[in-house]
Amino acid sequence: MPQIHASRLLDAANRIILGKAQNLRLALSCLIAGGHLLIEDVPGVGKTTLAHLLARLIGLQFQRIQFTSDLLPADIIGVSIFDRESAAFRFHPGPVFAQLILADEINRATPKTQSALLEAMEERQVTADGETMPLPAPFFVIATQNPTHQIGTFPLPESQLDRFLMRIRIGYPDREAERALLMGEDRRELLQRQEPVIRPEDLVALQRAAAAVTVSDRLVDYVQALIESTRHSADFAGGLSPRAGLALLSAARAWALIENRDHVLPEDVQAVFPHIAGHRLRLAGDGRSAPSEAITRLMRAVAVV
Amino acid sequence: MPRPPETNPGARSPAAWLLATAAVTLAPHALHLPLWMSGLCALLLAWRTHLLVRIGAAPSRVLILALALAVAIGVRYEFGHFFGKDPGVALLAVLLCLKQFEVRSPRDVHSAVLLSFFLQLGLFLHDQTLLIAAFALAGALFATVTLLRLQDGEAPTRESLRSAGLMMAQAVPFLLALFLLFPRVPGPLWGLPADAFSGTTGLSDSMEPGSISELILSEAIAFRAEFTGAAPPREQRYWRGPVLTAFDGRSWRAVPTLSTATPPYTPFGPRYDYALTLEAHNRPWILALDFPGPGAAGARYATDLRLLADRPVRHRTRFALTAYPETPVGRFESPGALAIARQLPSDTNPRTVALARELAEGAPDDETILARVLDHMRELGLVYTLRPPLLGRHSADEFLFDTRRGFCEHFASAFVVLMRAAGVPSRVVTGYQGGEINPIDGSMVVRQSDAHAWAEVWLDGRGWVRVDPTALAAPSRIDAGLAAALPQGELLPLMMRPALSWLRAARHRWEAVSNAWNQWVLGYDTLRQHELMRRLGVAEPDWRTLSALLAASTGVLMLLLLAWAHARHRAADPLDRAWDAFCAKLARRGLPRLPWEGPMDYAGRVAAALPTRAGVVRTIAAAYARLRYGGNGPADPAATRALARSIQRFKPK
Structure with missing residues (x-):
């Protein structure tokens, strides 16, 4: 039963990140669905902790890349340096060669650097000096992004946002959780001491199990109705792409697996839908990223069949 | 040579219904058939019942053929000829009984059902009372159920009866249109010229x-x-x-x-x-x-x-x-x-x-x-x-x-x-x-x-x-x-x-009903038809106008029925029907399912509102969700029926 790994992982994560069970669940289903995660929030709410924690719990190789405006693509991918001994160029792999990468404040880097990472995310391989090198597997990117209205940022273009399976917002902890956080042990130390609770192979097993979760015709009807309503809605400029539809289904499968079910329910789709659609839809008027109320409204206009 | 017994139990269901159809159809015919033929029919049907209950060996085809020939000779002897309604109906009645032993393929069932429909129509050649109409309708209902059982022999009887009843109810508008608009010939609608000469009581001169x-x-x-x-x-x-x-x-x-x-x-x-x-x-x-x-x-x-x-x-x-x-x-x-x-x-x-x-x-x-x-x-x-x-x-x-x-x-x-x-x-x-x-x-x-x-x-x-x-x-x-x-x-x-006196009161009631039947159904002749048409604004109701009206109204009815069927398409699925019934029960309790609400979310909300029913509500919703979304194609009929039964038993209070 691969589901046991999921619950074990969530139990351990909830002990460190307090009061954010829903976000942890979403993040895990994003990993199980094999997608990359975008966390968008103000600094200091635990974005980095979340990424780091997931890596530790699963026992993945972890690399953190702090994006800045002067970061170059080579700083991510790596560089070839002439080796005198062998009289040849030798490739020094960059931080992208890890299983889980935290791309911190991705919108601070220039579009050129951003797209170097995003191409790696999509292709799961990098090309340097004409040589193609595969990235390790599993390969996940968790990018964080400050809300785009802050000064000195380069907002990710829509085409790039589409590469992230999900976008979540962490938000402030509730009163109780915050008190526990303030009074309790330092999270960073806890994180350092945390042993993996599952192995990377277990994650692969979870991914396989998720792919086997049943999606019935009726559920596809519902998913299609949802996607169509985004295309016909007057609230949004343009609807969800077929790729977004696939993303929605695989995320819903992962969610159903975490819920310990072998088939997807409309509830599973509804649980992941705002996080699949939120960064892919733009409001019709000013082109702003769609607020969650608009997405909830849209979801409630589509009947469950 | 005796045939092997029918082994597939599902195949017996339409056969049993076909037998019932024949019995209901032929019972009123016994009033007019020669006594020996009524007796023969009863005997054949009883034999068939025995075979169905005990799963015995069917009689050989040679025996059936010989019986059919003997009956044909008997009809020739009894009536002197094969033409006309009496020998025709008699022959068909016995053939319907004999056909019971030959039900091997769906095609056999179809032809036997068609034959019984024909014999139900034949009832009206003798008389057209309300009672006969009721018998003919019952026979038609049974025949329809037989056809339904051919599609799904495992469905519960009540389900089949319900579907057949619905199908017949859908035919009612067409029946009315045909009854009201079909061009009438002067004279009685049914009787053949010779009919009225036979034994009626009354004063003589x-x-x-x-x-x-x-x-x-x-x-x-x-x-x-x-x-x-x-x-x-x-x-x-x-x-x-x-x-x-x-x-x-x-x-x-x-x-x-x-x-x-x-x-x-x-x-x-x-x-x-x-x-x-x-x-x-x-x-x-x-x-x-x-x-x-x-x-x-x-x-x-x-x-x-x-x-x-x-x-x-x-x-x-x-x-x-x-x-x-x-x-x-x-x-x-x-x-x-x-x-x-x-x-x-x-x-x-x-x-x-x-x-x-x-x-x-x-x-x-x-x-x-x-x-x-x-x-x-x-x-x-x-x-x-x-x-x-x-x-x-x-x-x-x-x-x-x-x-x-x-x-x-x-x-x-x-x-x-x-x-x-x-x-x-x-x-x-x-x-x-x-x-x-x-x-x-x-x-x-x-x-x-x-x-x-x-x-x-x-x-x-x-x-x-x-x-x-x-x-x-x-x-x-x-x-x-x-x-x-x-x-x-x-x-x-x-x-x-x-x-x-109670019997008299009942008779009064029955006679009032059959008088209304006589006046309004049997008495609806050319004159009344024209009167009705004139009242509806058709000045010259000749047969051309009537035919055009008939075609138009049946066309409109057909379209309406199609639109209705389209709108009802989903609820035709028994699982959807059961779930709709469940939601309707809770809606009456003030907890309607919101359109966008999935089954488990709904169950959660209901369970919070009705803590005493939380368990059963969650069980029903989970069973529905599993059947609905757990696989593709039609849901498992047995599990669906079990769910429908527990929904039927469910009381929100």
């Missing part, structure tokens, strides 16, 4: 002792009358049938009369308007209330004061009539007619003739003779009874002097013999007296048991005067009916017994 007392044992309806306004009092309700003038000493016969388009009298006194719906009796006379006023459509006025239809009444017919009971009639009767009304055969009833001469002795006029005869008959102490002793050749003599017990025909006959012997023109009139108001629909029902015989005497200056000698012995026969007039202890016909 002759009478001998015992003929009416036989008739009154029948509870059959002779006719119905619906009065606009009040009905005349009971003692005036004499419905005139054959007038019997010729006497041979024992039996009375009618003599041929002339008829005219207008009545041979001038109406006088109060007038009663009524519609008379006459059952088929194959005779031309309309049993009109004395005395019909002028202007009766489709009828002529006979010189003996009867009303005659243009042709014998061979199917139920409705006449709009008037009556003037107090009209003086026959004041200027022809001497020839009066001479006939005085004739007596010379060698019969000597004692009665002698008595009459004695009573007429020295009487100044005919009225005095009449009074003396009536007085004398009253003094004789005659007894009115349903079971009079048999009378011989001198019937009046034996009745007046020996037995003194008789029914109305004895009274009327003896009285007329007395009057004629005394030289006063007189005659026997047969018909019906009385009638009963059905409290349900207010129509007056006159039965064969109201059959009566009375007398008319011709008095100078007054014309024909009605005298009812039965009233001498049993006055209540006239003002209260037969049941009141018979002496205590006399065995009454079943329906007249006072203890069975």
Whole structure:
């Protein structure tokens, strides 16, 4: 039963990140669905902790890349340096060669650097000096992004946002959780001491199990109705792409697996839908990223069949 | 060679239903089939039942073929030919029974079902009562269920019955459109020309002792009358049938009369308007209330004061009539007619003739003779009874002097013999007296048991005067009916017994319904159709207009039905239906499912609102979610049924 790994992982994560069970669940289903995660929030709410924690719990190789405006693509991918001994160029792999990468404040880097990472995310391989090198597997990117209205940022273009399976917002902890956080042990130390609770192979097993979760015709009807309503809605400029539809289904499968079910329910789709659609839809008027109320409204206009 | 038993139990379900269809279809046919064929059908069906219950070996094809041949020969022998409805229906009935043994493929079931539909239609060739229609409908329902079982032999019986009922309900609008708009031919809708000639009861144009007392044992309806306004009092309700003038000493016969388009009298006194719906009796006379006023459509006025239809009444017919009971009639009767009304055969009833001469002795006029005869008959102490002793050749003599017990025909006959012997023109009139108001629909029902015989005497200056000698012995026969007039202890016909009043009430209800059926369904003929069309604004409803209307309305109905079916498409799925029922139950409790709500979310919300039902609600929702979203294609029928049952049992309170 691969589901046991999921619950074990969530139990351990909830002990460190307090009061954010829903976000942890979403993040895990994003990993199980094999997608990359975008966390968008103000600094200091635990974005980095979340990424780091997931890596530790699963026992993945972890690399953190702090994006800045002067970061170059080579700083991510790596560089070839002439080796005198062998009289040849030798490739020094960059931080992208890890299983889980935290791309911190991705919108601070220039579009050129951003797209170097995003191409790696999509292709799961990098090309340097004409040589193609595969990235390790599993390969996940968790990018964080400050809300785009802050000064000195380069907002990710829509085409790039589409590469992230999900976008979540962490938000402030509730009163109780915050008190526990303030009074309790330092999270960073806890994180350092945390042993993996599952192995990377277990994650692969979870991914396989998720792919086997049943999606019935009726559920596809519902998913299609949802996607169509985004295309016909007057609230949004343009609807969800077929790729977004696939993303929605695989995320819903992962969610159903975490819920310990072998088939997807409309509830599973509804649980992941705002996080699949939120960064892919733009409001019709000013082109702003769609607020969650608009997405909830849209979801409630589509009947469950 | 015996065939192997049917091994697939699912295949037996349509076979059992087919058997039931055949039984329901053929049961009413037993009324008309020759006895040996009804017996054979029953035997074959019983054998088939046995085979189905015990799963025995089917008879060989050779045996079936031989039986079919034997039946064909039997039909040829019984009817003399194969043509026409009776031998045809008989042959098909037996073939339907034999086909039961040949149900091997769906095609066999289809052909047998088609055959039973045909035989259900064939029922209407014999009669068209409400009861027969109910039987035909039941047969059609069973046949439809059989077809449904062919698709899904595992479905519960109630489900199949429900689906079949729904299918038949969907046919109702088409039935109405076809019924109302299909161009009618004049005449009865169903009857073949020969039908009405066979055995119907009623008065005949002759009478001998015992003929009416036989008739009154029948509870059959002779006719119905619906009065606009009040009905005349009971003692005036004499419905005139054959007038019997010729006497041979024992039996009375009618003599041929002339008829005219207008009545041979001038109406006088109060007038009663009524519609008379006459059952088929194959005779031309309309049993009109004395005395019909002028202007009766489709009828002529006979010189003996009867009303005659243009042709014998061979199917139920409705006449709009008037009556003037107090009209003086026959004041200027022809001497020839009066001479006939005085004739007596010379060698019969000597004692009665002698008595009459004695009573007429020295009487100044005919009225005095009449009074003396009536007085004398009253003094004789005659007894009115349903079971009079048999009378011989001198019937009046034996009745007046020996037995003194008789029914109305004895009274009327003896009285007329007395009057004629005394030289006063007189005659026997047969018909019906009385009638009963059905409290349900207010129509007056006159039965064969109201059959009566009375007398008319011709008095100078007054014309024909009605005298009812039965009233001498049993006055209540006239003002209260037969049941009141018979002496205590006399065995009454079943329906007249006072203890069975509930049965009478039920009969009233049934007769009101079948009267409505007769008037509105069977009575919907060309005239009524045209009347309806004109009322709907179709000025010239010829068959072309009607056909166009029919095509248009069935087309519109078809489209409506398709639209409805499309809208209902989803709920056709039993799982959806069960879930909808569950949501509807909770909606009535104030917890409707929101359209976007998935089953588990809904269950969670309901469980929070109804903590006592939380467990069962979650179980039902989880079962539904698993069946609905757990796989593709139609959900597992057994699990769906189990879920539907637990939803049926679920009570939100």
